[in-house]
Amino acid sequence: MRIRPLAALTLAAVAAVLLAGCTSASPSSTPTATAGSDLCASAVAAGDVVEGITVSGEVGESATxxxxxxxxxSTLERTVxxxxxxxxxxxxxxxxxxxxVFDATTGEELQSGGFGDAPLPAMPIGVGTGPDQFFGCATAGSRIVLAVPASSSGGAQVYVIDVLDVTAADAWCAVTEPGDDFASVEFSADGVPTVTIPDADAPEGVQLEVLTEGDGDVVEEGDNVTVDYAGVKWSDGSVFDSSWDRGEPATFATTGVVTGFQRALEGQKVGSTVLVSMAPACGYGEAGSSEHELAGETLVFVVNIISTEPAAG
Known part of the structure; x- marks a missing residue:
């Protein structure tokens, strides 16, 4: 199915190296907001190696x-x-x-992404998730430099990370009501949906319409939900995935999918059917920021919520 784990969606291929040097768990769930001071303590310490690295270029535009x-x-080091x-x-x-990312042995640039007009897909930073060691409690506009020791995935490297923007968890891809030019849906006698995309600009953020409100349990953050869904590209109206077509509903954790899909589920009642659109930043990232085939696409999903269960533990 196309609804892949969060870690595979919020990190572009170029950014996968961020987790290579981490010993903590990957960010497979949305952390609970607490004091920023905890993140300050999470950041790894500076050292002589990283302090000897000189970086140049405008923040957000280039990095050398x-x-x-x-x-x-020999050990992970970080400086701002x-x-x-x-x-x-x-x-x-x-x-x-x-x-x-630079090769620490040769000085060669290995890969880069997010500079200019295509930032990498935004990532939640939580205490104990791994990337907190890199980002800490840095401020937007900061440039972070890291010396990363060799691991099973490759030799020692130097990272330069520019913090472009910071958005509070409850404000990121927050749901709004749709405007006048929104997608519509019709259901066949068998309950299979057909989504129609209007001749209009794609909506911003996450917009949601409740087509039918159920009377079951409310979906909570992290619940394991079972749903039927169909996904359509706003750009051309084509269906890219459908559990109805497969003849089998899908089950997954709300924190294991792209943010826009998560926002469409949490707070809804079992038995509800919703129509939701999500801009690229709330889905698979902007064009050029990810190798995912849906990067740069505004997506529309019609979702029927069949059941929900609290996550184990």
Whole structure:
């Protein structure tokens, strides 16, 4: 099915290296917002190796790292090369960022993404999730430099991370009511939906219409839900995935899907059918920020909520 785990959706392929140096669990759930000071303590300490790296280029536009290669990196080290004057990251906030990765042995740039007009898909930063070691409680506009030791996935590396924007967890992809030019849906006698996309600009953020309100339990954050759904691209109206077509509903945790889909489920009642649109930032990322085939697409889902169960534990 196309609804993949959160970790595979919120990190572009170029950013997968962020987790390679982490020993903590991957961010498979949305953290609960608490004090930013906890994240400050999560950040790894500076050291002589990372302090000897010089970075240049405008924050958010380009990044170059200069150092005497090969670097001997025995432990993870972090420093904030540029302190931004924007909002400080708090536990659970979503962070838009850019990333450049350099080979610590040769100095060669290995890959980069998020600079210019295509930030990488925003990622929730939570205490104990792994990326908190990198981001800490940095402020928007900051440039972070890390010296990362070799791991099973590759040799030692240097990361340059630009913190582009910080959005509070409850504000990220918050649901709004649809405007006048919204998608519509019709159901066949067998209950199979057909979604029609209007000749209009794609909506911003996450917009949701409750087609039918159920009377069952309310879906809570992290619940395991069973749903029937169909997904359509706003750009051309084509269906890219449908549990109705497969003849089998899907079951997954609300925290294991893209943010827009999560927002469409949590707070709804079992038995409800909803129609939701989500901009790329709330789905699979902007075009150029991810290799996912749906990157850059505004998506529309019609979803029937069949059941919900609290997550185990």
């Amino acid at each position: 790292a200069e150092f005497t290669a090969p670097l001997e990196v 090369a540029i302190e931004g004057d924007g909002a400080q990251i708090a536990d659970g906030d979503y962070v838009s960022y850019a990333l450049a």
